[in-house]
Amino acid sequence: MxxxxxxxxxxxxxxxxxxxxxxxxxxxxxxxNISIFTSGKNEPSAIYKVDTREKKLALTFDISWGEERTGPILDVLEKKGVKKATFFLSSPWSESHPELVKRIKDMGYEIGSHGHKHVNYSSLTDEEIQTQIGRAHEILKGLTGTAPSLIRTPNGDFDKRVLRIADKMGYTVVQWDTDSKDWMNPGTEQIVKNVVEKAHPGDIVLMHASDSCKQTHLALPAIIDQLQGKGYELVTVSELMAGTKVNTKEVQ
Missing domain, CATH: 1.20.5 (Single alpha-helices involved in coiled-coils or other helix-helix interfaces)
Structure with a gap:
């Protein structure tokens, strides 16, 4: 007993x-900031960063509207000799600015999809999600000659359905682990601080090249200089993901 x-x-x-x-x-x-939320084995997930000891990270730029900021950002990247970055382009913007899309492609930067309409995908039906991803896919493929395989959904919004549909359509959903918060226009020095102080090996950094972000091109030179000064190699998201353990966050 x-x-x-x-x-x-x-x-x-x-x-x-x-x-x-x-x-x-x-x-x-x-x-x-490591994912602990799981929705089951073999479920698709969004990529936030990769687990690596190598000092590599990816600068990413979302573009959904405007024509004044993209050029200056590309000028900075060119002047600083940055050969690799990833741009997520919305298809309506791309159709309206084919010359800028061509410049991004000709400079050798990776192009991913930022969808079609700038709406939260989790609010859409399955059919509407497929339509938004599919329409952007055809437009970007037509403009660049290459079918994109990465997507950053508008506003970074997604749920399980979005992940599953994107996966079935051949896409990986890419988020970020460091937010420059350039969309808040907090001042050049603050944007630099937001990126450089949090940057880490395997990081995916969120920035924007839309007109609403008025200080990104001013902060970018210092961001590049300081990251490279710390020994970071700037690569594309796809290169960052290749051969490394991807760190994901899955939704409930």
Whole structure:
């Protein structure tokens, strides 16, 4: 009888101990911004960063409207000799600015999709999500001659359905781990600080080349100089993902 009671207590202690370890793991993961939310095995997920010790990161630029900011940003990248970056282009903007799309392509930068209409995909039906991704796909493929395989959804919004549909259509959803917050126009120095202080190996950095972001091209030279000064190699998202463990966050 004594042994049975002790065995029961031991089982209770083990359950409590396991739960405590799990809680600690959650806290640790959240501290390091590591995904702990899973929606089941073999489910598609969004890419936020990659786990690597190599000092490589990807600068990414979203473009959904405007014609005044993209050129100056490309000028900075060219002047600084940055050969690799990833641009996520919305298809209506691309149709309206084929010369800028061509320049991005000719400079050798990776082009991903930023969808068609700038709406939250999680608010759409499955058919509407397919239509938005598919229409952007055909337009970007037609303009660049290459079918994109990466997509950053408008506003970074997605749910399980978006991930599954994008995956079936041959796309990987790309998010970011460092937000420059250039969309807030907080000042050049703050944008530089937002990127450089948080940048880490395997990082995906969010910036914008739309007209609403008025300070990105002013902050970009210092961002590039300081990141390279710390020994970082600037690569595309696809290169960052190749041969490394991808760090993802899956939705409930």
């Amino acid at each position: 004594f042994w049975i009671v002790n065995a029961r207590r031991l089982k209770q202690y083990l359950i409590i101990f396991t739960a405590a370890l799990f809680a600690i793991g959650i806290a640790w993961a959240e501290r390091d």
